[in-house]
Amino acid sequence: MKLIVLVCSTMFSILVFLVIVPSFAEVDITYKHWGDINLGGLFPVHFYEESVQDCGELRGLDALKRVEAMVYMVRQINDNKTLLPNITLGYEIYDTCSFNAIALKQSLKMIPAQRLTSQCLSNTTDGPLPMIAGVVGAQRSASSLQAAILFGLYAIPQVSYLSTSDELSNDDRYPYFLRTVPPDRFQVKAMVDILLLYRWKYVSFINSDDTYGKSAQTEFRSRAADNDICLAVARTIPASTETYDELISDLLDTQSNSAHSTVVILFVQLETARNIFTAAAKAGAYRRFIWIGSDGWGNYGLEPVLNNEEVALGEFTLIMFYPRGVS
Amino acid sequence: MKLIVLVCSTMFSILVFLVIVPSFAEVDITYKHWGDINLGGLFPVHFYEESVQDCGELRGLDALKRVEAMVYMVRQINDNKTLLPNITLGYEIYDTCSFNAIALKQSLKMIPAQRLTSQCLSNTTDGPLPMIAGVVGAQRSASSLQAAILFGLYAIPQVSYLSTSDELSNDDRYPYFLRTVPPDRFQVKAMVDILLLYRWKYVSFINSDDTYGKSAQTEFRSRAADNDICLAVARTIPASTETYDELISDLLDTQSNSAHSTVVILFVQLETARNIFTAAAKAGAYRRFIWIGSDGWGNYGLEPVLNNEEVALGEFTLIMFYPRGVS
Known part of the structure; x- marks a missing residue:
C-alpha cells in the first residue's frame, strides 16, 4: 500500500x-x-x-x-x-x-x-x-x-x-x-549586532548538524573573532541522536568556563529547539539563559517553546522581514 | 564526441x-x-x-x-x-x-x-x-x-x-x-600528539572546503581546546577559487597574532597543497613555516612539493600505516 x-x-x-x-x-x-x-x-x-x-x-x-x-x-x-x-x-x-x-x-x-x-x-x-x-x-x-x-x-x-x-x-x-531569501551571513551579522549592543562578550553557540547550522557557525566564529566575542560552549548537534540533557548540563556546568556565560545562540531547526527547551525545563534552568534564535525555529511563533514558555522568557528570535511595498 | x-x-x-x-x-x-x-x-x-x-x-x-x-x-x-x-x-x-x-x-x-x-x-x-x-x-x-x-x-x-x-x-x-581506512579523528589525534611532543601551542589550521577538511577542523578545534593549543589562522579554502597568495600573506603578517606562529597544519587535498607551496615559494617563505600535512596530500610522496622542495623543508606528513601480517 x-x-x-x-x-x-x-x-x-x-x-x-x-x-x-x-x-x-x-x-x-x-x-x-x-x-x-x-x-x-x-x-x-x-x-x-x-x-x-x-x-x-x-x-x-x-x-x-x-x-x-x-x-x-x-x-x-x-x-x-x-x-x-x-x-x-x-x-x-x-x-x-x-x-x-x-x-x-x-x-x-x-x-x-x-x-x-x-x-x-x-x-x-x-x-x-x-x-x-x-x-x-x-x-x-x-x-x-x-x-x-x-x-x-x-x-x-x-x-x-x-x-x-x-x-x-x-x-x-x-x-x-x-x-527568494537572504543568505545566513546577514542573520549572523544581526546576532552579532545584538551581542555588541548589549555588550555580551561571552556566549555559547549551538547549531544543527547540517549545512544550515554548520556554515552559520563558521560565519559566527569569524565575526565573533573580529569583535572580541568569546565562545563558551560551541556544539554541533545531530537532529535526533543528541542527548539534550547532557548539553544543558554542559551549559550549566559551574566548574567550567561556561559558568559566566548566560547568552546561548541556537542556530537550529524547530524540533531541536523544542528538545533543548524541554531539557532546560527538566533541569530547572529558569531565567538562567538568554536565548538568541535563528529563523530555523524563530519563524514558528510559539511552537518551539510550547509548554516551556518560562524557560524561554526573554528570548530573541530572528525572522525574515519583507518591507511592504517592496516586490 | x-x-x-x-x-x-x-x-x-x-x-x-x-x-x-x-x-x-x-x-x-x-x-x-x-x-x-x-x-x-x-x-x-x-x-x-x-x-x-x-x-x-x-x-x-x-x-x-x-x-x-x-x-x-x-x-x-x-x-x-x-x-x-x-x-x-x-x-x-x-x-x-x-x-x-x-x-x-x-x-x-x-x-x-x-x-x-x-x-x-x-x-x-x-x-x-x-x-x-x-x-x-x-x-x-x-x-x-x-x-x-x-x-x-x-x-x-x-x-x-x-x-x-x-x-x-x-x-x-x-x-x-x-x-577500509580509519576515520580522520585518529589522524587529527596524531597531529595533536606531534604538537604536544614539541610543545607547539600556537598553530594555524588550513583545511579544504569539503567534508574531509571541515570535519577535521571541527575535530581539531575540540582537541586543541582540550590541550590548550591556540589557533592563529584558521581557514577553510575552496579547491580552486582561493587566492593562495593572500593566504600566505595572512600567515606571514607580522602585525597580526599569527606573527608568532610557525606551525601550519594543512588538512587539504593534493592540488591545494601544491598551490599553497607554490604561493609560499613566490613569497620567499623559506624556512619560515613547519608544515604538518594530512593524508590528502601526504600520500603522494614528492608530488605536492615538486619544484618547491625548499619551502617544505622539515614538513611532517601523515600517511596510513598497515602493519605487516595484519589482515
Whole structure:
C-alpha cells in the first residue's frame, strides 16, 4: 500500500487531510496537476525519523500552507488570461520529509532520464511523463543543497523559498540555484549586532548538524573573532541522536568556563529547539539563559517553546522581514 | 564526441593511455567487464575544473593504479577456482573527476531503476543492464558521501578505500557505507600528539572546503581546546577559487597574532597543497613555516612539493600505516 495524501484546498488553504500510513517503507506522495509547462515542488510535509530511516510524523500547518501557496499561485496565474496567454502551468509536488536523502530520492523523479523512461517501468502506454521546467524548493538548506547538486547536472533551474545557508551562495557549484531569501551571513551579522549592543562578550553557540547550522557557525566564529566575542560552549548537534540533557548540563556546568556565560545562540531547526527547551525545563534552568534564535525555529511563533514558555522568557528570535511595498 | 579512455594493463599496472578530449561537455568514461555478479567502482581519474564545471586534467598515476588494483583483484578472484566456484565477478568503473556532483552523476548509472530502463533510452534490444551488487569507492570523502546518500536509498553496499571523513562514521545516515581506512579523528589525534611532543601551542589550521577538511577542523578545534593549543589562522579554502597568495600573506603578517606562529597544519587535498607551496615559494617563505600535512596530500610522496622542495623543508606528513601480517 502507498501513502495517500489528498489535499483539498479553497483559495486560502482550508486543508482537509486524509492520511493512511500503513508503513514507512515507501515515500510516494505526489500532489500533481499537469499543464503545458510543469513546475516541480519540494516541501517538507513530514518529519524524518532517523530510527526507521524514513518519513515520520506530519509537520505542522506551516509546511502545508507553503504547498498550498504554490498550488494557489499556479492557479492564479492560469486564471489570469493576460499573464501567460494560451499556456497553462502545471505542478508536481513531492515531500522531502525534511531530509536530504529523501530530497534526493524525490528530485530524481524530476530529471529527464527518469521521466522519459517512466513508461518502461510502469508498463503502460501512456507515453513518457512531461518534463519539469523548473523546481520550487526545497525548504531546508541541506535538502536544497542535495537537489541543487542533482539539478545542476541536468540544468534544471531551482528556486528555494526558505533555504538560507551561505553554502548555497556558491554560483560556480550551484549554477541553477536561486532563492527568494537572504543568505545566513546577514542573520549572523544581526546576532552579532545584538551581542555588541548589549555588550555580551561571552556566549555559547549551538547549531544543527547540517549545512544550515554548520556554515552559520563558521560565519559566527569569524565575526565573533573580529569583535572580541568569546565562545563558551560551541556544539554541533545531530537532529535526533543528541542527548539534550547532557548539553544543558554542559551549559550549566559551574566548574567550567561556561559558568559566566548566560547568552546561548541556537542556530537550529524547530524540533531541536523544542528538545533543548524541554531539557532546560527538566533541569530547572529558569531565567538562567538568554536565548538568541535563528529563523530555523524563530519563524514558528510559539511552537518551539510550547509548554516551556518560562524557560524561554526573554528570548530573541530572528525572522525574515519583507518591507511592504517592496516586490 | 565522447571522452575515450582505453586502459591496457598487465598484472602490475603498466599503463598505456590514449586520451582524446575534444570537449569537457560530457563525462562518459566506463571501464567495464561483466560477470555473474557485478561490482561498481568510483575512482577520481581526472581532476574537476570549476571554470568549465566539468572534468579537467588527468590525475597522476596513483588514481590509475587504484583503478587497476580493482580490476586486477577481480581477475585474481575469477582465476582462483576455489574462491567463488562457478561464479565470475564483473566490474563497471566510472570516473568521479574528484567532485561530488560528478560522483552523483556516475552513481546514478548504478541504481536499479536506471539500469532496468537503459534499453528504453538506448533503443536497443539488448535487454536491461545487469544489476550492480555493490560499489568500491569513492576516493574523496565528499564524493563518497554523495554516493552514500544515493546508494543508501537503494540499499547498495559501498566500500571506500580512501575516504576518511568522520562524517561517514554516522551509521544511521549511511547504513550501507563501509571503509577500509580509519576515520580522520585518529589522524587529527596524531597531529595533536606531534604538537604536544614539541610543545607547539600556537598553530594555524588550513583545511579544504569539503567534508574531509571541515570535519577535521571541527575535530581539531575540540582537541586543541582540550590541550590548550591556540589557533592563529584558521581557514577553510575552496579547491580552486582561493587566492593562495593572500593566504600566505595572512600567515606571514607580522602585525597580526599569527606573527608568532610557525606551525601550519594543512588538512587539504593534493592540488591545494601544491598551490599553497607554490604561493609560499613566490613569497620567499623559506624556512619560515613547519608544515604538518594530512593524508590528502601526504600520500603522494614528492608530488605536492615538486619544484618547491625548499619551502617544505622539515614538513611532517601523515600517511596510513598497515602493519605487516595484519589482515
